[in-house]
Amino acid sequence: MVTRRQLETWLLPVGTLVLLLVGWVVAVRWTGTRVFPTPQQVLQGLVGMVRSGLLWRYAADSLLRVGVGFGLALIVGLGLGMVMGLYPAVAAALGPVVQFLRPISPLAWVPIAILFFGVGDGAAVSLIFLAACLPLALHTTGAVATVPAIYLNAGRNFGLSPPRLFFRVLLPAAMPQLLVGVRVSLWVAWQVVVAAEMIAVDSGLGYMIVDARNAGKRYDLVVAGMLLIGSIGLLLDMGIRRMESLHWVRWGFREE
Amino acid sequence: MKPTTALSPPPAEASAVRATALTVRGLQVRFSMPTRELTVLEGIDLDVHEGEFVCLLGPSGCGKSTLLNVVGGFLRPTAGEVRYRGELITGPDPRRIFVFQERGVFPWLTVEDNIAFGLFRLSEAERRERVAHYVKLVGLSGFEHAWPHELSGGMKQRVEVARALAANPEVMYLDEPFGALDSITRHSMRSELLRLWESERKTVLFVTHDIEEALQLADRVVVMSARPGRVGRIVEVDVPRPRDISSPRYLELRDSLLEEIGLAHRI
Numbered sequence: 001m002v003t004r005r006q007l008e009t010w011l012l013p014v015g016t017l018v019l020l021l022v023g024w025v026v027a028v029r030w031t032g033t034r035v036f037p038t039p040q041q042v043l044q045g046l047v048g049m050v051r052s053g054l055l056w057r058y059a060a061d062s063l064l065r066v067g068v069g070f071g072l073a074l075i076v077g078l079g080l081g082m083v084m085g086l087y088p089a090v091a092a093a094l095g096p097v098v099q100f101l102r103p104i105s106p107l108a109w110v111p112i113a114i115l116f117f118g119v120g121d122g123a124a125v126s127l128i129f130l131a132a133c134l135p136l137a138l139h140t141t142g143a144v145a146t147v148p149a150i151y152l153n154a155g156r157n158f159g160l161s162p163p164r165l166f167f168r169v170l171l172p173a174a175m176p177q178l179l180v181g182v183r184v185s186l187w188v189a190w191q192v193v194v195a196a197e198m199i200a201v202d203s204g205l206g207y208m209i210v211d212a213r214n215a216g217k218r219y220d221l222v223v224a225g226m227l228l229i230g231s232i233g234l235l236l237d238m239g240i241r242r243m244e245s246l247h248w249v250r251w252g253f254r255e256e
Numbered sequence: 257m258k259p260t261t262a263l264s265p266p267p268a269e270a271s272a273v274r275a276t277a278l279t280v281r282g283l284q285v286r287f288s289m290p291t292r293e294l295t296v297l298e299g300i301d302l303d304v305h306e307g308e309f310v311c312l313l314g315p316s317g318c319g320k321s322t323l324l325n326v327v328g329g330f331l332r333p334t335a336g337e338v339r340y341r342g343e344l345i346t347g348p349d350p351r352r353i354f355v356f357q358e359r360g361v362f363p364w365l366t367v368e369d370n371i372a373f374g375l376f377r378l379s380e381a382e383r384r385e386r387v388a389h390y391v392k393l394v395g396l397s398g399f400e401h402a403w404p405h406e407l408s409g410g411m412k413q414r415v416e417v418a419r420a421l422a423a424n425p426e427v428m429y430l431d432e433p434f435g436a437l438d439s440i441t442r443h444s445m446r447s448e449l450l451r452l453w454e455s456e457r458k459t460v461l462f463v464t465h466d467i468e469e470a471l472q473l474a475d476r477v478v479v480m481s482a483r484p485g486r487v488g489r490i491v492e493v494d495v496p497r498p499r500d501i502s503s504p505r506y507l508e509l510r511d512s513l514l515e516e517i518g519l520a521h522r523i
Contacts (some may be wrong), residue, residue, distance in 0.1 A: 106435070122504070140411055148359075149364065150356050150360050151360070153348065153354065154354070154356065154362075155347040155354075155358050156330075156348045157328070157349075157350065157353055157354050158350050158353070158373060158423060159349070160376075164376070168373075172362070172364040172365075173362075173364065175364070185282035194270070223428035228337075247403060248364045248365075249364070250403075250405075251363035251364060251403065251404070251405050252363075252412050
């Protein structure tokens with residue numbers, strides 16, 4: 001039995017998608033453009049990329065760069081954020097620096113990244129790291145600092161040692177907000193990998209887009225690259241969203 | 257139904273009851289506000305005996321919760337001291353467990369795991385036995401694996417009380433534990449708390465702003481006045497348990513407490 005609600009959660013987005021596709025086709029036909037591809041052409045381009053095996057390689061390269069850069073950002077960002085959240089003195093010392101660096105677009109770092117790491121993976125990974133690390137550190141600071149004192153007091157009352165208090169009270173209490181921080185910074189990381197690949201490397205989905213345009217204005221591949229980036233980003237986000245529904249963090253996402 | 261005389265403790269127990277558990281002397285708490293100094297508590301002297309049920313009664317803002325936080329070891333006084341069995345209190349201790357309003361239940365643990373929280377020093381088997389006992393005692397059988405957000409306010413409050421009792425403390429501090437509950441649930445929670453206290457005989461320090469609640473529960477009611485918080489009269493509630501809340505003595509005590517707090521008898 002399909003409920004009205006289930007129908008809505010599937011039908012509405014699928015309907016929007018179909019409308020967009022139809023609009024796309026109509027727009028291409030109506031303007032008579034020779035440059036911008038139709039959905040069929042994009043699909044053909046995509047199939048060609050899959051056949052040559054390039055698509056998987058590019059996607060894998062992009063994911064690997066995000067994996068390394070974001071992985072490093074997780075270690076440093078979570079660590080830094082927790083220290084800042086736990087020790088107000090550290091927050092006072094480092095907070096302004098982080099706040100100062102954060103509004104600088106990761107793209108502004110490109111020349112410096114290339115200067116330090118050369119044109120290549122090092123530059124791309126360092127950009128991802130930088131872009132993901134700062135918002136993660138700030139979110140983590142907030143998540144840790146806003147854990148209600150009542151939980152910490154209860155934990156201390158039962159005689160928990162500081163490490164035990166950290167793992168059994170502070171961490172689980174901060175977990176929902178930590179996950180939000182991870183989600184936001186993964187978005188940023190995925191956005192930045194594309195930008196980094198357009199400049200610093202010669203593989204990956206970002207490179208695919210730039211390369212397709214430069215090598216013969218293959219706009220079918222440009223659009224295919226964009227669609228792929230969107231889809232993979234969506235999958236990554238859905239992965240984290242799944243974590244939000246786990247029992248021991250779900251309480252933090254409920255409206256009461 | 258036991259005869260009323262059986263409810264008054266035998267002489268041997270009575271002398272044990274008189275031993276002092278908590279001693280508060282010359283307690284003062286001041287907070288530095290941006291514009292002025294705020295004295296929350298001033299010159300508080302108080303003794304709580306072993307196994308005694310004492311209620312701190314006063315209007316909101318009289319510093320009774322602050323006093324409980326100092327006695328609980330969460331807040332350092334500006335002057336004066338608190339001793340437990342002669343030993344200076346410098347921090348929280350598992351022998352003296354603080355029960356918050358139901359907000360203190362950990363939302364990331366099930367009912368069972370919440371109750372087991374303070375039992376990490378015990379073996380798995382002991383822990384399971386203890387949890388099962390207290391789940392039953394507070395009437396949460398069948399909800400062992402429920403999550404706090406699935407429970408009502410009264411049930412969450414029971415989880416907190418069970419979590420405290422399971423740790424087998426000598427003293428329990430309760431800070432308006434039933435404040436967020438509706439009046440019907442409050443009433444039944446009070447009699448449940450009394451039942452638990454009568455079976456376990458912990459020393460209880462209970463903060464409330466509800467005169468009836470204080471009179472129904474306490475051996476002694478400590479009336480506090482506000483700004484700065486001071487101890488006013490201490491009322492011995494000499495109504496035998498189970499208390500008849502329409503007995504002349506009960507009503508007389510209620511009226512004198514109303515007067516003490518400065519309220520009229522008629523509305």
